[in-house]
Amino acid sequence: MVTIPESRDTLAPVRPGSLRAMKPRAEGPRLSVGFILAKRFTLCAFANFVDVLRLAADEGDRSRPILCSWTVLSDTMDPVASSSGITVQPKERLGDPRRFDYIVVVGGLMDETPSLGPAYHQFLHRAAAAGIPLVGVCTGAFFLHQAGLLDGYRCCVSWFHHSDFLEEFEGLDPVADQIFVVDRDRLTCSGGASSAHLAAYLVDKHVGRAQASKSLHIMIIDDALQAEKPQPGLPLDLKTRDPIVQRALLLMQQNIDTPISVQDIAQKMGNSKRQIERHFRLALDTSPQAAFLDMRLDFARHLVENSQKSVAQIAVDCGFCDSSHLSRMFRRRYGCTPQSFRRPVAVQD
Structure with missing residues (x-):
């Protein structure tokens, strides 16, 4: 069993080996996600994750953040360029991570983004200390490990980056034959379409299976895939x-x-x-x-x-x-x- 916090402001202790779960709240979104975008992040992985939240958050396709909320965080508020050149404007400063249920780091081109920077590392460490689950999308697992936040955890990386991960991070055994991995309060996925399935997993857990299925069906994705589904390669x-x-x-x-x-x-x-x-x-x-x-x-x-x-x-x-x-x-x-x-x-x- 996991301990369920009564509200976002009061953090309940997290039992080791479990993923923090929230019960439906009387007011406000049931699932709140803060995004950190690495420079040259993968736009597809970010968009898939956000759209699952957006479509689950409201009736129809009206995009109101009722059941789910999401925002892009930054220490400078400068626009962040994706690997395709399209930029995203952050909406909030880093601030207190406890206002979110999950913090998601979206990675991209490793050669052009050696590190997130000290402000982000401090923010992620505060989140981890507060029991906020951390999510690495695409090469986001690289950045979580660079921050010292994946030691002792299994993590998922794309089959395409498996050798890169082994070269840069000795002593780790990344999983490259599943679409995502949930290991206690660390969640990682290989990017691309798998980020939609990881987002649907969270929606199912905290909002409801019907909302998760609705999101995927609107996105022309037939069914939610389990974490163990092999990567296509x-x-x-x-x-x-x-x-x-x-x-x-x-x-x-x-x-x-x-x-x-x-x-x-x-x-x-x-x-x-x-x-x-x-x-x-x-x-x-x-x-x-x-x-x-x-x-x-x-x-x-x-x-x-x-x-x-x-x-x-x-x-x-x-x-x-x-x-x-x-x-x-x-x-x-x-x-x-x-x-x-x-x-x-x-x-x-």
């Missing part, structure tokens, strides 16, 4: 609706240059090796090992066709021992070596 020829197989394939993608064993995949997913193998056989009529080899060979073929990398470098990038190993497997799959596959065919007169 790169296009794959290995198509399946089996969530266990999908997650395993994504883990393979994230380790394509350093092949991971089926046992390690099973351990990361919390399944047994035998379960993984059975699901692959039923869903794809193949083994995990064979699927992983096909994936690596497909990627190798893509690099042979679309890059100037040497065969030796392609072998390294695709997790093969050396160019000879790649050539043997490539010939077995495509009937020719990578060198001959790349060589242009002479035009006959």
Whole structure:
């Protein structure tokens, strides 16, 4: 059970390992969210999150902040440019974080925003100390960790940024095979459409399932997805609706240059090796090992066709021992070596 605060002004203690929950209030919004936008933030992720709140907040599509409220916070009140160049004007100073039920940090282009800055770090630490759950959207998890607020927490990052996270933040094990992760009072999502599903999760929790469904349906999103739904990742020829197989394939993608064993995949997913193998056989009529080899060979073929990398470098990038190993497997799959596959065919007169 979680302790439920009586109002936004009186903060109830948060039981370790749980997410703070609010009961419906007699007056005012049931869900209040403050947004911090990093420079060059991802507009799509921010807009999806806000629109779920907006559509759940009022009857029809009238956008009145009745059941939900939201605002963009700033220490300077300067407009914040998104990665697309469109700017958003903040509405309120940082102030007291206790006026919100959640603080959401929306990230974007990491190379152009090394840090949020000390004022934001202090604000986020005050929020954490007060028991306000913190949310990282897109690369928002990077900024929460930079502020020292993700230590000991599981966090979700996009499969596309998984290696970046590992390089910058040693000792963490980010989750890149789910659309969002809820770990006590830290919530993180991979961005894009997943931010709508995370917002719907909060609306469902604090306002009602009907309002959450209404928001998603108006946004032409059929159903709310659970946190464990696998991220879509790169296009794959290995198509399946089996969530266990999908997650395993994504883990393979994230380790394509350093092949991971089926046992390690099973351990990361919390399944047994035998379960993984059975699901692959039923869903794809193949083994995990064979699927992983096909994936690596497909990627190798893509690099042979679309890059100037040497065969030796392609072998390294695709997790093969050396160019000879790649050539043997490539010939077995495509009937020719990578060198001959790349060589242009002479035009006959």
